[in-house]
Amino acid sequence: MNSLEIKNLRVNAGTKEILAGVNLTINSGRVQVLMGPNGGGKSTLAMAVTGAPGYRIMGGEIILKEGKKSINILKLPTEKRAKAGIFMSFQNPVAIPGVSVFELLRLALRSKHGRTLANFVEFFEQIKNSAESLGLREEFLKRSINEGFSGGERKKAETLQLLTIKPKIAILDELDTGLDLEALKMVAKGVNLAAREGAGILMITHNPRVLEYIKPEKIFVLAGGVITRSGGEELVGEIEEKGYEKVFQT
Amino acid sequence: MKKFSRPRYQFGFHDRTGYKNRTRAGLDSQVVEQISDRKKEPEWMRKKRLAALSVFEKKEMPKWGVDLSEIDPTRTIFYAKPTDKDSRSWDEVPEGIKKTFERIGVPQAEREYLAGVKAQYESEVIYGSLKNELESRGVIFESMDSGLAKYPELVREYFGKLVPMEDNKFAALNGAVWSGGSLVYIPKGVKVGMPLSAYFRMNLARMGQFERTLIVADEGSFVHYIEGCTAPIYTTDSLHAAVVEIFVKKGARVRYTTLQNWSTNVINLVTKRARVEEEGVMEWVDGNLGSKKTMKYPGNILAGRKARGDILSIAVAGAGQHLDTGGKFIHLAPETSASMISRSVSFGGGRTSFRGLVDEGPKAFNSKTKVRCDALILDRMSRSDTYPVLRVSGRGTVEHEATVSRIGEEQLFYLQSRGIGGTEAQGMIVNGFIEPIVKEIPVEYAVELSRLINLEMEGAGDE
Numbered sequence: 001m002n003s004l005e006i007k008n009l010r011v012n013a014g015t016k017e018i019l020a021g022v023n024l025t026i027n028s029g030r031v032q033v034l035m036g037p038n039g040g041g042k043s044t045l046a047m048a049v050t051g052a053p054g055y056r057i058m059g060g061e062i063i064l065k066e067g068k069k070s071i072n073i074l075k076l077p078t079e080k081r082a083k084a085g086i087f088m089s090f091q092n093p094v095a096i097p098g099v100s101v102f103e104l105l106r107l108a109l110r111s112k113h114g115r116t117l118a119n120f121v122e123f124f125e126q127i128k129n130s131a132e133s134l135g136l137r138e139e140f141l142k143r144s145i146n147e148g149f150s151g152g153e154r155k156k157a158e159t160l161q162l163l164t165i166k167p168k169i170a171i172l173d174e175l176d177t178g179l180d181l182e183a184l185k186m187v188a189k190g191v192n193l194a195a196r197e198g199a200g201i202l203m204i205t206h207n208p209r210v211l212e213y214i215k216p217e218k219i220f221v222l223a224g225g226v227i228t229r230s231g232g233e234e235l236v237g238e239i240e241e242k243g244y245e246k247v248f249q250t
Numbered sequence: 251m252k253k254f255s256r257p258r259y260q261f262g263f264h265d266r267t268g269y270k271n272r273t274r275a276g277l278d279s280q281v282v283e284q285i286s287d288r289k290k291e292p293e294w295m296r297k298k299r300l301a302a303l304s305v306f307e308k309k310e311m312p313k314w315g316v317d318l319s320e321i322d323p324t325r326t327i328f329y330a331k332p333t334d335k336d337s338r339s340w341d342e343v344p345e346g347i348k349k350t351f352e353r354i355g356v357p358q359a360e361r362e363y364l365a366g367v368k369a370q371y372e373s374e375v376i377y378g379s380l381k382n383e384l385e386s387r388g389v390i391f392e393s394m395d396s397g398l399a400k401y402p403e404l405v406r407e408y409f410g411k412l413v414p415m416e417d418n419k420f421a422a423l424n425g426a427v428w429s430g431g432s433l434v435y436i437p438k439g440v441k442v443g444m445p446l447s448a449y450f451r452m453n454l455a456r457m458g459q460f461e462r463t464l465i466v467a468d469e470g471s472f473v474h475y476i477e478g479c480t481a482p483i484y485t486t487d488s489l490h491a492a493v494v495e496i497f498v499k500k501g502a503r504v505r506y507t508t509l510q511n512w513s514t515n516v517i518n519l520v521t522k523r524a525r526v527e528e529e530g531v532m533e534w535v536d537g538n539l540g541s542k543k544t545m546k547y548p549g550n551i552l553a554g555r556k557a558r559g560d561i562l563s564i565a566v567a568g569a570g571q572h573l574d575t576g577g578k579f580i581h582l583a584p585e586t587s588a589s590m591i592s593r594s595v596s597f598g599g600g601r602t603s604f605r606g607l608v609d610e611g612p613k614a615f616n617s618k619t620k621v622r623c624d625a626l627i628l629d630r631m632s633r634s635d636t637y638p639v640l641r642v643s644g645r646g647t648v649e650h651e652a653t654v655s656r657i658g659e660e661q662l663f664y665l666q667s668r669g670i671g672g673t674e675a676q677g678m679i680v681n682g683f684i685e686p687i688v689k690e691i692p693v694e695y696a697v698e699l700s701r702l703i704n705l706e707m708e709g710a711g712d713e
Binding site: 050051052053077078079081082083087088090093094096097098099103104107108111112144161165 | 658659660661663664665666667668669670671672674675678679681682683684685686
């Protein structure tokens with residue numbers, strides 16, 4: 001049982017306060033959803049957890065618990081957080097020409113396990129299968145990561161990384177934005193699979209339609225830098241009834 | 251302090267190779283005559299050398315490009331002949347250098363040469379059987395010195411015809427004191443399947459290196475010539491001024507690949523030029539990793555109908571380096587075509603400059619030129635500039651595109667978020683950036699290049 005406990009987290013971007021004391025726990029094997037108005041701090045939360053440059057931690061802690069072991073990941077550089085099991089999917093992942101999807105996955109896994117993978121063929125087959133489940137062909141793996149990708153391909157490539165790296169905790173920043181229905185179903189299936197395999201998932205979304213395919217255990221609303229609402233399915237019902245905006249305002 | 255000394259001179263260390271024959275420091279007609287005497291050259295070459303010397307003395311230092319004010323001919327030794335005896339055992343080679351050879355995967359035979367265990371690279375061992383086969387097909391592949399002795403008429407016909415001594419101050423210098431380099435002749439219709447390689451090395455403090463290479467590819471022939479450089483480190487600056495002349499006859503194709511990794515005390519001023527006849531193809535693959543300063547712009551004189559010139563160029567400049575590279579295309583005939591792709595990377599305070607010259611002559615109907623240069627800058631201390639010169643007559647079409655990007659803090663963060671650490675991530679981004687050119691380099695060199703870049707990034711990351 002792993003968890004990520006975000007306690008009273010305060011974060012500035014430049015001199016501006018974005019998060020003003022966020023409390024939230026992500027538990028392994030569960031999917032939770034984070035919603036909220038633009039500028040409410042959702043992406044900042046993901047960036048702060050991952051350790052992005054330019055986001056200053058003004059207070060609070062982020063504790064990764066694995067069984068009895070617990071570490072405050074705020075002290076770790078980004079790559080060590082990743083090695084410890086933290087993953088985020090990017091809203092607009094950047095292109096890196098000349099670095100193939102496959103190479104990225106291979107090096108990410110090598111970093112995670114601290115050694116080159118013993119069974120290359122098996123590894124390749126696994127990635128190929130994951131890619132196929134997302135409607136991606138083998139040739140896709142040879143392309144430079146995110147270079148010339150359509151919006152849908154970017155999101156699928158992020159999902160493929162989630163499925164390959166198998167993190168303990170994943171924050172998915174608008175992984176479902178800009179997808180057609182078929183792609184949305186495939187990505188949602190991937191997210192559900194990752195949760196079944198033990199990842200604790202926080203899904204940042206704007207899209208009520210995704211809730212048809214992903215059943216979150218809990219929904220949080222982040223507005224003005226703090227969690228203003230949280231709830232279970234009743235909150236989903238309320239959102240469906242009143243619409244996002246009204247729920248945010250309450 | 252570390253910023254300005256980077257740990258990248260894998261092959262650089264002082265060497266105790268004895269020099270039986272060498273001139274004193276400085277340059278005058280006596281020194282030039284000494285060189286000619288020792289080489290037992292024909293009279294016409296001696297005269298050429300002396301004429302070149304007077305051109306060198308008259309011409310001013312170029313005022314554009316890199317800062318050359320530190321060059322002091324009075325402190326330079328212009329000729330030294332290495333002794334044949336080995337000077338060092340493998341056990342004496344520092345562990346760090348052995349490790350670097352291992353990490354970049356240099357074969358043992360080459361390691362001994364690069365480490366100074368052997369004064370001469372034993373090309374006979376590696377290329378012995380190839381050489382026999384080449385000779386049976388009439389191919390000439392000699393050092394320029396022995397080439398001049400064996401084939402004086404061939405040398406006389408072509409030497410200095412493409413890069414005359416008046417061309418520039420350093421072409422004149424080379425004309426006066428040249429030593430080493432290669433003579434290559436490929437007979438009509440002969441296609442050489444395996445690349446011809448040459449290793450150059452500097453061996454003496456304050457010694458200049460002035461190779462002279464001449465390649466003549468007769469009609470319908472093909473050859474790929476590869477030049478790779480490594481050099482020892484010295485505290486005083488070393489001057490390197492080479493001249494390369496390539497004649498591509500009708501329907502012939504020549505590829506010239508350079509992997510330049512001089513240690514970063516070397517000033518590298520190279521004049522490279524090809525004349526391409528009807529339907530001939532000249533391809534330059536030019537990789538510049540090393541040297542303190544480089545000025546090098548391979549030139550293509552597209553003299554015959556449908557002649558083609560291509561340049562693929564990489565420059566990677568770290569702390570204390572200024573690499574000023576590019577290429578030139580002179581269209582003299584109809585339907586000629588030219589393309590240049592340049593990728594440069596600067597980091598740790600390094601500087602890259604790109605110069606492209608396109609000259610469309612009055613007969614260049616329907617000629618085509620495509621120039622694309624992309625620069626990547628890794629940090630705020632580093633710099634990159636582009637200086638295009640287009641002389642367009644309107645007979646053909648010219649496309650010129652240049653981009654400069656700062657390295658992605660975003661790209662780095664993306665890789666870090668996948669667990670891939672800072673220096674490895676930088677190496678991936680840089681290797682990815684130059685990949686379109688690296689894939690044109692023979693695989694064993696490409697692997698070495700990518701490993702060198704990873705080592706460079708590790709060095710940069712330590713700062």
